[in-house]
Amino acid sequence: MARTSKSSRKSVQSKAEEICQYMLSTLEKGQRPILEAVRCNLDNSIYDPSVGYFVPGDKVVKSELNVSSVQKLARTVFMLEILLNNINTGATNTKRELYYMAKGLVKSDPSLKPIDFDGQPESDSVIEFITDMLEVYREELNCFADDRGGQSYSQNLIVTETMNDGEKATIDLSKLGTAPFQPKNQPTALKLKAKGKIDFCLIVESQGTANTLVTRGFTKRNNCILMGAKGVPSNGVRGWCKLIQDQLKIPMYFFGDLDAYTMQNIFRTLKAGSAASLIRNKDFSAPDVKFLGILPEDIKEYDLNSYKVKEKDASEVRALKKARDVLSNDPFFKDKKNKKLAAILNFLVKNKIRCEQQALFSVNPKDPLMPEKIILDKIKNKVFI
């Protein structure tokens, strides 16, 4: 039992208390409590084409109380108490800080010694089990990862942030010069407003390249939001993109390398979420984002520099190997809604080539606006997927 229903809008506190009550009363009866958590892996990921992201299937991880699991359950209750205390006092923490808090509590109470964590991975896995069990976001437990990636530039965007103490701050991105706005890892606290009409949002894989475009005046010439993803999009980036998609309802484009890694790890995660965050994909993926490039046909069209995947480059070879696997197993690429994206992956597996986003800079290097022109050209002519 003890699986809190998905639809219930109960507070985290009451869900947690419910579970503890259940465990205690089951123990009183001399029976074994069983905790269930959503199984967060690809096996249990269903791609729902109607919403465009991964939703959890009905497989669960069951932890029945026995000698082997008693340690895990004791740790779970211990960590739950720390987290609830944070929620009640409005304090937030990173996972690392929680690890140290747990260490501190154990130090101050010798009877807790047996559950001491031997390194952060141990406490992280307890926190993950709790989120999967309560079916809440880590952020709802006031536990935040650091804000990584998603630096944004715009002349037309105003963000209002509600801070933990309830106070509000308003940020006008046009006032930041060439400095970026760093989105918080807490999308629920942000409200977006467009100043005038915003035509599109461009998410560039490389934060550095996004920066270059801004410096060359991209956001001055275009009514847009320009963002750097910085590799595999963090929760912060994914939540931020989802906010833009939902609150501003503007076309969104992703521009990155043409290679297997970008397609299956970066773009897919941005668009449909990940298996590890199954229960949060609803708010942490932006299914409307289009793949602007680099597309295979762009190589010919713009005579871009591409090269063969080097047999010796282990990470590239690994990415290709994974691509083959992904094509036959990943529900996202198997769905016919994404067959054009799967076709690109197929093309990469077959031809074993790569083309990097920065290859745009090889087209007429004397014209500093060339990359921008190509991007706008592609948007205008609808050359995206």
Next chain:
Amino acid sequence: MANKITSSSTAEYFAKNLQQVGFSSPTKAVLTTLKEAVDNSLDACEDNMILPELSIQIERLGKGGSKNSDLIQIIIEDNGPGLSAENLPRVFGEYLASSKFGRGRCSRGQQGIGISAATTWAQLTHASGVRVKSKTASMKKAVEMYIDVDIKGNKGLVKKKETLEWDKKTGLQVEFKFDGRIQLNGDGGLLTYLEGTTLVNPHLTLKYKMPDKEWVEVERVSTEVPVVPPSVLPHPHTMKLGEFVTHAGLFGRTSLKIFLKTGFSRITDHSLKLLVKNGMKKAWLNKAMTQFDDKELKQIFAFLIDADLSSPSTKSVLTVGEDSLAKSIQRLGEVDFFSVVTRKPKICDFKPTVVEVALARFIDRGEEDKSVQLLRFANRVPLQFDKSSCAITRAIESVNWKSYGLKQSKNSIPQGPYIFAVSVTSPFIKFKNASKETIDASEELVDEIRLALQKAGQKLSRHIKKEAKAEDLERKIRHIEKFGPILVNGLVSMTKASQARKKRAEDGLSKILGIDTEVAIAELEVAEEKLKSLKVKQAEKLGES
């Protein structure tokens, strides 16, 4: 005594190439001298149905003549049949090299050069050969001689001869003084060699004294003298061309027909007809061996290889036996548990071969995180060097020991306080090189050794599983005591429950976890039961029941 050719150049050859027969460094010189003498004593006792009693004394007399060496004295005494006065110079001062192919017996000595090489080494490094004292059953007094090798003439030179009283019925004592270095433990160590010898010779009583150490005595655990089956002739399919040519050279003017029929096993008149039918010239059969040139010998060899001959007999091999091995291994230390396996004789690469394995976990030797100690044997002679390419090592590395509960990183020797002893016995062991330290790793032989190891591993795992179950139970009990209270306290604090509820929950928890430990206890009992029946069998082997 086998003594078919005695060429005067033989002694010269070996005097120049002593490194080929084990005298390649001062450390190896000590070990090889010891080994040659001990092997000879054991062989001689076995051939005369005597239970061997050996005494070995090694001393450091001072600095050696060459750099980095000491002057070493080794005295080895046996209760064997002894040698007559006229045989002494021949055995100790002459290279008796017969067929290079060995004798076709599972005896330790194979070549008739071992002990003379030791004399040569002593002579080269300390200017005097060997002192021997000997008494045979027909002698009233013992005879003592100082013998050198006459290197030019390949003859034993008697320097001094005396008769004297010896309160022994029969026996032989040798003393060598030479440049050497003493290494006791590890690969190539003297004690390692003696331990190995002890293990595979359960019928041996051994007394030894190492420099600066007390006398140690190891009693025999078997009173049966192993019977070494009579020699068998080589099977043509076991030979290489070179060996075949050498073998042929020993037969001089005999005809090919006689050579084939008397020089090999499994060649019959029928096989000769087959050779001719397959295209060999019929006239060759009556031609003398001396009249064939190399090219013709090569052709004959090719016909033999292609001929369909029956497999050699497996009667020529002997085993130590599971019972004796089980007892003998207890002599190496305090054994925690062990398993032994003696396979049935098998034909590997056309040679009758038998593999025996003893695996034992010790309480008083070895370490958890170090590789197990490996003891390799070929015809009951411990092998000490070049273990990495040996068939035995290869076979051990190819077994997945993890599945028997041992620690092992992939494709390597497992770890723990164990001795892994593997013995290969065959009248024709194929070594990788002249110094006879590594058994050639043919696929068939490695497979056969692997089978023996796997069987022994399965037996061993019953002990290991029991230990694991006991550990599991202990862990479970510890777990409950540690985590139970924390869990209940946490729940009570989260729910602000009453003390009464807390008490009930605690009781409930200990009930649940109590059931778990009961299950673990029951599992342990099953494992213990299984082990007990194995132990009964082992006790029977040890003669304790």
